[in-house]
Amino acid sequence: MDVLSSVLQFGTLALILALLHRPLGDYMAHIYTSTKDLRVERGFYRLIGVDARTEQTWQSYLRSVLWFSAVGLLLLYLLQRAQAILPFALGLPAVPEGLSFNTAASFVANTNWQSYSPELTMGYTVQAAGLAVQNFVSAAVGLAVAVALVRGFARSRTGTLGNFWVDLTRGTLRLLLPMAVVAGVVLMVGGVIQNLNGFTEVTTLSGATQTIPGGPVASQEAIKNLGTNGGGFFNVNAAHPFENPTAWTSLFQVVLMLMIPFSLPRTFGRMVGDKRQGYAILSVMSFFYVASLTILTLLERAGAGTAPQLAGGAMEGKEVRFGVFGSTLFGTSSTLTSTGAVNSMHDSYTAVGGMMPMLNMMLGEIAPGGVGAGLYGILILAIIAVFVAGLLVGRTPEYLGKKIGPTQIKLASLYILVMPTLVLVGTALSFAIPGIRDDVESTSIWNPGNHGLSEVLYAFTSAANNNGSAFAGLTANTPWFNTALGVVILLGRFLPMAFVLALAGSLAAQDTVPATSGTLPTHRPLFVGLLIGVTVIVTALTFFPVLALGPLAEGLL
Amino acid sequence: MSAPRSSLRTAGVAVRAMLVLTVVLGIGYPLALLGAGQLALPAQANGSVVSVDGEPVGSALIGQSFADADGNPLPKWFQPRPSAAGDGYDGGASSGSNLGPENADLIAAIEERRAQVAEFDGVDPDEVPVDAVTASGSGLDPHISPVYALLQVDRVAQERGLAPDDVRALVESAIEAPDAGYLGDSRVNVLRLNVALQELDG
Numbered sequence: 001m002d003v004l005s006s007v008l009q010f011g012t013l014a015l016i017l018a019l020l021h022r023p024l025g026d027y028m029a030h031i032y033t034s035t036k037d038l039r040v041e042r043g044f045y046r047l048i049g050v051d052a053r054t055e056q057t058w059q060s061y062l063r064s065v066l067w068f069s070a071v072g073l074l075l076l077y078l079l080q081r082a083q084a085i086l087p088f089a090l091g092l093p094a095v096p097e098g099l100s101f102n103t104a105a106s107f108v109a110n111t112n113w114q115s116y117s118p119e120l121t122m123g124y125t126v127q128a129a130g131l132a133v134q135n136f137v138s139a140a141v142g143l144a145v146a147v148a149l150v151r152g153f154a155r156s157r158t159g160t161l162g163n164f165w166v167d168l169t170r171g172t173l174r175l176l177l178p179m180a181v182v183a184g185v186v187l188m189v190g191g192v193i194q195n196l197n198g199f200t201e202v203t204t205l206s207g208a209t210q211t212i213p214g215g216p217v218a219s220q221e222a223i224k225n226l227g228t229n230g231g232g233f234f235n236v237n238a239a240h241p242f243e244n245p246t247a248w249t250s251l252f253q254v255v256l257m258l259m260i261p262f263s264l265p266r267t268f269g270r271m272v273g274d275k276r277q278g279y280a281i282l283s284v285m286s287f288f289y290v291a292s293l294t295i296l297t298l299l300e301r302a303g304a305g306t307a308p309q310l311a312g313g314a315m316e317g318k319e320v321r322f323g324v325f326g327s328t329l330f331g332t333s334s335t336l337t338s339t340g341a342v343n344s345m346h347d348s349y350t351a352v353g354g355m356m357p358m359l360n361m362m363l364g365e366i367a368p369g370g371v372g373a374g375l376y377g378i379l380i381l382a383i384i385a386v387f388v389a390g391l392l393v394g395r396t397p398e399y400l401g402k403k404i405g406p407t408q409i410k411l412a413s414l415y416i417l418v419m420p421t422l423v424l425v426g427t428a429l430s431f432a433i434p435g436i437r438d439d440v441e442s443t444s445i446w447n448p449g450n451h452g453l454s455e456v457l458y459a460f461t462s463a464a465n466n467n468g469s470a471f472a473g474l475t476a477n478t479p480w481f482n483t484a485l486g487v488v489i490l491l492g493r494f495l496p497m498a499f500v501l502a503l504a505g506s507l508a509a510q511d512t513v514p515a516t517s518g519t520l521p522t523h524r525p526l527f528v529g530l531l532i533g534v535t536v537i538v539t540a541l542t543f544f545p546v547l548a549l550g551p552l553a554e555g556l557l
Numbered sequence: 558m559s560a561p562r563s564s565l566r567t568a569g570v571a572v573r574a575m576l577v578l579t580v581v582l583g584i585g586y587p588l589a590l591l592g593a594g595q596l597a598l599p600a601q602a603n604g605s606v607v608s609v610d611g612e613p614v615g616s617a618l619i620g621q622s623f624a625d626a627d628g629n630p631l632p633k634w635f636q637p638r639p640s641a642a643g644d645g646y647d648g649g650a651s652s653g654s655n656l657g658p659e660n661a662d663l664i665a666a667i668e669e670r671r672a673q674v675a676e677f678d679g680v681d682p683d684e685v686p687v688d689a690v691t692a693s694g695s696g697l698d699p700h701i702s703p704v705y706a707l708l709q710v711d712r713v714a715q716e717r718g719l720a721p722d723d724v725r726a727l728v729e730s731a732i733e734a735p736d737a738g739y740l741g742d743s744r745v746n747v748l749r750l751n752v753a754l755q756e757l758d759g
Contacts, residue, residue, distance in 0.1 A: 004739075005735065005739040005740075008739045009739065009740060012740075044577065047573065047577055048570050048573040048574045048577060049569065049570055049573065050570055060563075063563075063564065063567055064567055064570070064571070067564070067567045067568050067570075067571040068571040068574065068575065070571070071568070071571040071572050071575045072575055075575055075579070117650070117652075119649060119650065119651065120649075120650065128583055128584070128587040129579055129583030129584055130583065132582065132583060132586075132587065133578060133579050133582045133583040136578070136582045137575075137578055137582070165570065165574065168574070172578065172582070177581075177582065177586065180586065181586070181589065181590065184590045184593075185590070185593055185594075185597075185598075188590070188593070188594045188598045188601050188602055189598060189601065190601070191601045191605050191618055192601070193594075193601070193602055193603065193604050194587075194590050194591050194593075194594035194595075194602045195591070195594070195595070195602055195603050195604070196591070197603065197604075199648075199649055202606075202613045202614060202615055203612070203614065204614055204615050204621045204622075204623075205609070205614045205615065205621070205623070205634070205748065205751050205752060205755065206621075206622075206623045206624075206631055206634055206751075208621075208622065208624075208626075210615055210619075210621050210646065210647075210648050211647065211648040211649035212604055212606075212615070212616055212619060212648050213648055213649060214603075214604065216587045216590070216591060218590055218594060218602070219586055219587040219590040219591075220587075222590075234651050234695075235650070235651045235652055236651040236652060236653060236694055236695040236696065236697075239651075239653065239693070239694035239695040240651050240695045240697065241616075241618035241619055241620075241695060241697055241698075241699055242604065242616075242618060242619070245605075245618050246736055246741070247735060247736040247740035247741025247742075248736040248737060248740050248741075250740075250741075251740055304658075305658030305659060306658065306659050306664055307656070307657075307658045307659065307660065307663045307664050307667055308658055310664060310667045310668065310671075311667045311687050311690045311691050312686065312687040312690075313687035313691075314658075315687045315688055315691040316653075316654065316656065316658075316663065316691040316692060317653045317654065317655065317691075317692070317693070317694045318691075318693065318694055319693050319694050319695060319698050319700075320638070320688055320693070320698055320700040320701060320702060320742060320744045321698075321699075321700050321741050321742070321744055322741055322742075323741055323742035326740070326741050326742075327694075342694070343694065344694045345653035345654070345655050345694045347653075347655040347656070347657060348653065348654065348655060348656060348657060348658070348663075348694075349658070350658050351657070351658055351659065354657075354658075446655055446656075447655075447656060447657040447659075447660050448660075449659065451657040451658075451659065451660070454657075471655070472653070472655050473655030473656070473657070554657070554658075554659060
């Protein structure tokens with residue numbers, strides 16, 4: 001019965017995503033290629049002072065991305081620092097400096113790592129007018145960069161990649177906002193709250209008192225999933241019944257997380273004029289998704305480890321209404337995208353089960369990845385894969401009619417190196433610097449032993465990949481973690497974006513070469529297999545040693 | 558155009574864009590949903606409040622504790638799962654335990670809970686189900702498994718002087734099937750069950 005219902009749930013999800021893939025993918029291709037502006041958009045462009053018909057070079061596009069994000073960072077920081085004088089602050093004081101920086105960096109970079117407990121720290125104005133705004137626009141920025149890369153492949157002999165402000169506006173107004181409105185209403189039907197009630201006290205049935213929280217939750221919940229952001233309105237995120245009241249709302253939220261990333265390969269295929277290329281990418285994404293979900297589900301069902309064995313199952317940190325499969329489905333979807341929302345506590349997963357969310361992120365979040373970020377991430381790996389294939393047969397590699405030369409490989413390599421460097425250096429420094437090590441061990445780590453290393457490793461993996469989920473036992477609201485994770489989040493977001501845009505610029509400038517009999521077809525199963533292999537090798541070789549010290553040691557010893 | 562001037566221009570565009578988008582997405586959007594929720598779905602939007610005789614006693618979605626001031630479970634009520642939110646079911650401080658699978662504190666807590674539930678409900682320790690000895694992710698889980706609810710029938714019936722069969726029938730009618738028949742697990746909402754129990758008891 002359990003197995004059957006799990007298969008049916010997965011089947012439902014797969015069917016919904018399959019039905020959405022085409023129309024949504026085509027719609028996004030339309031948004032990003034249309035030459036017509038809506039009237040409201042024309043007004044917006046006039047207001048902010050841009051000419052929508054101006055094309056930008058990659059440098060100019062990048063400069064716009066960085067300025068827009070820097071302004072967002074500053075505004076969000078100031079909003080938190082000014083909390084005491086904002087309306088609907090619930091009497092909460094200004095957010096401290098270090099935490100404000102960490103949170104601002106985290107939300108601007110589509111990460112939504114939360115070093116704080118929201119119900120004790122953030123009033124409604126900061127949540128709705130600060131955090132949720134970044135949930136929209138950071139997602140739209142990710143989409144814009146992905147689209148710019150696709151344009152790099154699709155165009156030839158041009159110096160330009162489109163206009164960032166147009167891409168930002170269309171992604172926000174034509175895609176995310178209307179979908180978020182619909183999703184928010186659906187979530188409210190399921191019981192997600194949307195009010196400004198603050199905390200109310202009730203006398204419970206047995207005569208005690210209980211605090212019931214309020215808040216504009218549905219509006220935030222909708223976009224946090226749709227934009228693969230993941231920041232919870234409450235401390236326990238989507239495990240909170242007011243964020244995620246029942247099993248169907250949980251499945252619905254999984255759909256929200258996955259619908260855009262899984263439809264983007266279609267958009268990509270449309271924009272490069274060969275839908276089969278999109279299906280090849282989609283196959284790789286789906287392979288990792290199904291494999292990871294299956295492994296985690298089997299591990300959590302088996303419930304290995306002393307505590308789960310003693311309890312009779314791995315239900316510590318899981319909700320009855322979701323059960324094991326509802327939890328593993330959500331956890332897998334959240335960490336294979338850049339969402340990082342949780343409906344169960346990953347810190348309490350079985351030892352090897354808890355490694356799976358980490359591995360999902362360590363793959364570089366490409367199956368299907370965050371909105372936009374997943375697509376450009378997997379296209380970078382595709383470039384590495386054609387390069388490897390080119391080495392094997394001794395030919396200059398090509399992808400989608402573009403020669404993959406030294407410039408492209410250098411940029412792709414730099415992209416690949418950023419994330420593991422940030423994860424491993426950040427984790428290592430946490431234990432290598434004497435004063436910090438003491439603080440990490442005495443203040444931050446919650447579970448002793450190997451599991452404690454896993455908590456720190458998870459934190460840096462989550463930050464560098466802009467995921468935002470956590471082994472939440474870790475107390476991260478310390479000077480070290482607020483600073484280190486904040487910096488890692490920013491570098492993990494914007495360095496790769498810079499490399500992607502530079503790569504896009506170099507591709508757009510090239511001529512498109514016709515395919516010959518010597519060209520490796522990149523839409524066939526052979527290439528799909530090659531890309532899967534390259535992805536696994538890049539990941540496993542990098543992270544196997546540290547995983548052996550953390551979750552593998554805990555689970556196998 | 559020189560690079561610094563062009564950067565300055567871009568910064569101006571960024572500031573204006575950010576401000577306009579904050580108004581639209583940060584004020585307009587949540588208020589639109591607030592209006593929709595308060596007008597069309599007021600019960601849900603305000604937290605699915607459960608009332609008895611017109612007085613709110615909690616939310617159908619938020620679990621609550623049925624314990625005395627010292628945290629000892631009250632035998633005449635059905636008991637929820639263990640909770641790591643504050644002192645237990647603190648709606649202002651949602652939290653899981655975040656204890657790992659080999660954590661000595663968790664192992665000790667599970668042993669203690671199993672012994673406590675077995676004694677409290679007068680059953681064999683092997684019969685105590687997993688949800689009775691583990692804390693939920695939110696600390697506010699409103700549900701328990703049907704097995705755990707049925708396990709508590711005899712104790713509750715005895716404490717209230719009710720026929721065990723009547724209380725068992727009450728529990729069975731309170732078992733909620735998985736959503737759409739296959740999403741999630743079967744479950745019992747503890748607050749709703751206890752409200753029904755109080756009505757049965759008169």
